[in-house]
Amino acid sequence: MLNVKRGLKSWKRIVRDEVHNIKPYIPGKPIKEVKEELGLAEVYKLASNENPLGVSPRVKEVLTRETVNINRYPDGASRSLKRSLSDKLGVKEDMIAIGNGSDGLLKVIAEAFLDNNSQAVISYPSFVEYKFVSQLMGTQLIRVWMKNYHQNLEALARGVTSKTKLIFLTNPHNPAGTIFRKDELEQFLSQIPDDVIVVLDEAYHEFVQDESYPDGIEYVKQGYPVIVLRTFSKAYGLAGLRLGYAISAPDIIETLMKVRDPFNVNHLAEKAGQAALEDKDFLEATIRNNEQGKEYLYTELDKIGVGYVPTQANFVLIRTGVDSIKMFKELLKHGVIVRPGKPLGYPHHLRVSIGLPEENEAFIRGLKLTLE
Structure with missing residues (x-):
């Protein structure tokens, strides 16, 4: 007879x-769970930097129409979406890779280039996925501390060694919301060896208002070893469909395509992405809501004397000065879900997504009650 217990242990x-050393990613709490746990009738989620306006009406129409085709495999090459992105971005189709969100593409990049004899350079704190994909491949991480909530590009360049294969940058930075300027990026790139790839994550680039912000695609066109990552999850409101894309030199993209899963993007996601690109009015409304919400939060936080980091993204990193987990739990009681800063590397901060006016107001009310 089979010894089941012995088999389960062995x-x-x-x-x-590498897997033993990885801590599972903990996503933000869903609204339904908080309602059930605390018996609340109304809960506002401002934790995951989602689009508070929902999705484009065009996307809704396309999703309804395309459900009849989900019995068929998707186009494994995502040709239609690549064509749309090629026209929008001014790059050739062979310079684009489509992925299951930026997260999926980060994993593909790590699998293509990293191993247990290499190094990757990251800012600290920074988006946790860079650490995850590097650890998964057994790669040594070189962490460079942030400087006044900004990525220290000079120190990041000094962190490069003969074993370095990838450098992860994020612009705007997650979770700080800050950016580095064109001149800073150009100075940085001039110091990086040609055999080191810079992964430039621009997940929040649509929200940036600062004219000194560099468009990473321009550096791909100029021949720098750069992979630019962008997503449909934030400004386009397609977080639930998991859709992102990478732009780089054709030979780099070809390498990534060797590693990716076949049919890594589902049919509905691809069609939704095309529709989202066409709806400029929805994107403009999203950015307008974000700017108005940002100014409201700044004004109210100034009134109550709570510090924050001025942001170029759709979230604000707030300096509460107290333990972020405790503050997170207290805000839950008031029906507001935010992101505690401790898992993000900022133990006395909260990261708050910019929502609709009523959501922003609910956060400020909850924050005031929590600080009393």
């Missing part, structure tokens, strides 16, 4: 060491 010895 499998653990074959797990890769």
Whole structure:
């Protein structure tokens, strides 16, 4: 007779060491769960930097129409979406890779270039996915501390060694919301060896209002070893469909295509992405709502004397001065879900997504009650 207990124990010895050392990603709490746990009738989620306006009406129409085709495999090459992005961005189709969100593309990049004899350079704190994909491949991480909530590009360049294969930058930065300027990026790129790839994550680029902000695609066109990542999850409101894309030199894109899963983007996501690109009015409304919400939060936070980091994204990093987990739990009681800063590297901060006016007002009310 099979010894089931013995079998359940013995499998653990074959797990890769890298996997044992990884801590699972903990997403923001869903609204339904908070309502059930605390018995609240109204809950506002400002934790995951989602689009508070929802999705474009065009996207809704396309999704309804395309449900009849979900019995078929999607176009594995995402040709239609690549064509639309090529026209919008002014790059050739062979310079574009489509992925299951930016997260999926980050994993593909790591699998293509990293191993246990290499190094990756990241800012700290920064988006946790860079650490995850590097750890998964057994890669040594070189962490460079942020400087006044900004990425220290000079120190990042000094962190490069003969073993460095990838450098992860994020512009705007998550979770600080700050940016680096064109001149800073150009100075940085001039110091990076040709055999080191710079991954430039621009997930929040649509929200940037600062004219000194560099468009990473221009540096791809100029021949720098750069991979630009962008997403439909934020400004376009397609977080639930998981859709992102990468722009780089054709030979780099070809390398990534060797590693990706077949049919890595589902049919509805691809069609929704095309529709989202066509709806300029929805994108403009999204950016307008974000700017208005940002100014409201700045004004109210100034009134109550709570510090914050001026942002170029759709969230604000707020300096509460108290333990972020405690503050997070207190705000939950008032029906507001935010992101505690401790898991993000800022233990006395909260990251708050910019929502609709009523959501922003609910956060300020909850914050005032929590600070009393």
